[in-house]
Amino acid sequence: MFTKRLAIVFHLSETICMDSHRTERFASPFLPIYAALGLAIGVLWGERLHANGIFVCNGARLQPDPLWLLLPLPFLLLLAWWGRNRRRVLIPALLLLLALVGAWRYTTRPFEPCFGPDDLATYNSDNPYGRPSVLEGVIVGYPDQRSNYNQYRVRVDTRWEGAHKRSVEGVALVRGDKETLYEYGDRIRIRGVAATPPTFPDFDYRRFLVRKGIHTLIKRADITFLASDQGHPFWAALYSVRARASAILDQLMSQPYAALANGMILGIESGIPRELYDDFNLTGTSHVIVISGSNIAIVSGILLGLFLRLFGRRKRIAVLVTIGGIILYALLVGADAAVTRAALMGILFVIAVGLGRQSTAIISLFVAAIIMFLLNPLTVWDVGFQLSFMATLGLILFSQPLQRAWDARIGKRIPKIANNLLAEALLVTVAAQITTMPLVVFYFGRLSLISFLANLLIIPVQPPIMIAGGLAIFAGFVFSPLAKLIALVPYASLWWTVFVVEKMAAVPWGSLEVSAFGRLLAALYYLLFGLGFMWWLLRQEQGETALMPA
Template identity: 30%
Template sequence: MSKSKIFLILSLSFIVGIFARSFFEIDLFSIYVLSILSVISLSLFYQNKIILISGSAVLFFVFGIWLTGNKLAELNSSDLDGKNYSGQAVIIKEPASKDSAQQIVAKIKDENEAEKILLRAGRYPEYSYGDRLEIGCKFQIPENFSEDFDYRMYLAKDGIRYVCNNPKIKIVGKDGASAAYAALLKVRKKFENNINQLIPFPQSGLLSGLLLGGSAGLPKEVQDNFSRTGMTHIVAVSGYNVTIIANYLMLFGIFLGLWRKRAFWAAIFGIFLFVAIIGFPASAVRAGVMGSLLLWAMKNGRLANSQNAIFFSGAIMLLINPLLLRWDIGFQLSFLATLGIVYLFPHFENMLNKKSGIYWIGEILFLSLSAQIFVYPIILYNFHNLSLVSLLANVLVLPIIPITMALGFFMALFKFIFPPLASVLAWLTFLPLKYEVEIINILASFQFSAVEIKNFPWWGVLLWYFLLAVGIRSLRKV
């Protein structure tokens, strides 16, 4: 057995261990027994390669179980629930404003406590990253408001165990920020302001989503239309989305006359710039890693053999935070979309004529199709929505997304440098944005555009991936 296969087996064993403990209760006695048997087997039969690999895989599996169980045990020791707290805290993330409220993630500055909490405050006064606060509130364990969504674990995956509703807040300082991170957030805010000044609503919301991630800037009706047409991914920060952006940055560099190697590094810099502008959120960093690995594989013609790098990067992310696997849908979609491109796109690519002038359109289409085939069961299970016009929407919209992003980026940039040129670019940027929004709205207006599938079963998800695995294995034999 090759070293690469052994590496893949060990990475998968660790991930499967985290999966097992995330969904099932596993007692400590079983973990100890498995560990002891594996160590004994490795000690007695270490010269037998099969036993050596099997025993090591079991240990990696057990480690995944233990790591996840330990993290869950920390979360369940909610000894501060119901406690009235009065003291200082620092805002560690830019507050999110929605309707008449602000959601503020803060860290307690106390010798006896070191908790990350979510403050739910009124819309005004507005607070900012780095503000030092004097707060008074009651710690509460987050409540789940729906059977379909585990809000408590959604917060817990980010280390937030408690919420404080309607806290008393007083700003006592502005010196709690990291200067570098504060500067990035300032740049992001100015970029967003430039977009809103130059592009009318709701097109400005779409451009903000494309460049900065997220659909919060879009009206609720348009957000629903994106969901009905299966186009939410274009404003989501995912490994797939970053790969599309980076691939076209690379092609654009080659078009400008750069050598392929230089174009690759220009695209990698583009990924870094994209992640930096939106403030290095964890989801964007993960997407950047996935996108960079895929770009590297595509550059070297090794896409079909890059699964080791993808699984290893996933294992490292789960080593840092094992709760991502079950309770972070963004991680699931990003990881699975990346795997979809790795396992399916090479087969679709063989169907394309690379000498054709419209090869790039087929490439975008099949990149999207590869990713969506892998993420659809997760979407059905969590969001209960199956888009029947997704493929058509992707064909009509995706090819001009890179152009839209390039025009929008330079428009916002030149607003700082030479505003008259930014105004000209605004007209050029508005046209594709208008087209994209209208196409999505038109397709979403059809009654047959989406079907609601309630209670998509967990075994349906497993069956989908089992059939996918069988299909991919059959394709590789052809």
């Protein structure tokens, strides 16, 4: 059944323990939700304080010291502990406490940090055609091969000033020529204009890179190789496996299917043709290209099932090895915000299995958000994270109510096999789009009228791409003929996906550009959704057990 499969993938438990006074130490079982909301509000507040000049740079330090924001924390902690059995005391205290923590955390990693003389970004040029710099550093990321250039993330440690060199620190995004490909761990000398990343009218590229810890962009760099094997052996081995796996997919499939498989399985999207990528965007199906929660859920389920069988009664060992596998896969595919969120949820689910406890998806979702906001407060502005978070929240909140409505009106009137196949594709699509389509409209100014149908047609064939594609990669390491045979399954699924997307993208008026008024409506939608979510949360606090009112 659809509901059973969805429960496995998203760890959904409709009944959340509501008898908090008997079974919970605290007054509310939803404290992670309030904590995540308070933290996000605090991060946004911290950004406003910083932007409005409340905190200003004095050399490499902020003035006044942001630690003053944490001054009320001891009082709020005592208040929260005193009111742990009183919701009206505990929840406001927790919200305020986490808001202060969020504001402080933002000041430690803002969009506009204070740079000192040892920071690379201090020497950025505002003119991309200004005076070239000579820098040295080590490539610290997986090489990004584009159609016209290769792109590297370089940890710079040296800046040459004539015949003298200065020690600096910072990460630069460096674009070199297409002919020469450098690898992770290579030490290189870079000659080019070190510039502050630009901001475009419809896209803030500078903030996009800052979220990744990059403050310097060097285009058209002249690169000289200096030495190899300067990186960490773990990352060198991991990127070597990734490169080999990518090469196997390129051998097993023709283009553009191999490029799509690289994106869907390994997180390498740079080889996907621009025209095809645009078609996925027009049809509202670009989410299938990127690594997302469904990929991590499949990996988690396969690894947990395999290791539970392998280790038998030693469940804790199976859980630890599974968690290690999830972390390795997340790191292998790039560990962006959406992947990290999904990996954290997968880990929480596996831990719950190991402890013999029930995992509640909505709590896991907000706990993952808390961890990510603390690790990198700029995640709040990450569109990929927002889409991933809202899609998962939509599945949690709406999948079972939609399933009940479907069963009552349609499901009982059609054959069971047809019901299972149709319900899975249809209800997953509807549940996710309830919470994500307005977000797409708000950020990208485009409304896809064919998104629903396109997703309905391609979602059922996505799991075979991940599962059989992964098996084909493993087989490719040891026995190529077997890999070619297995690869027929993901190849067929990819062919169907591309066929549907290209045909749908060609439909006249299938995708409409939305005006500023449309974006305003999308923002209003989320305001109403937020109010509705808080109303639902209050119902749960009052003892209602259904995820949505009957």
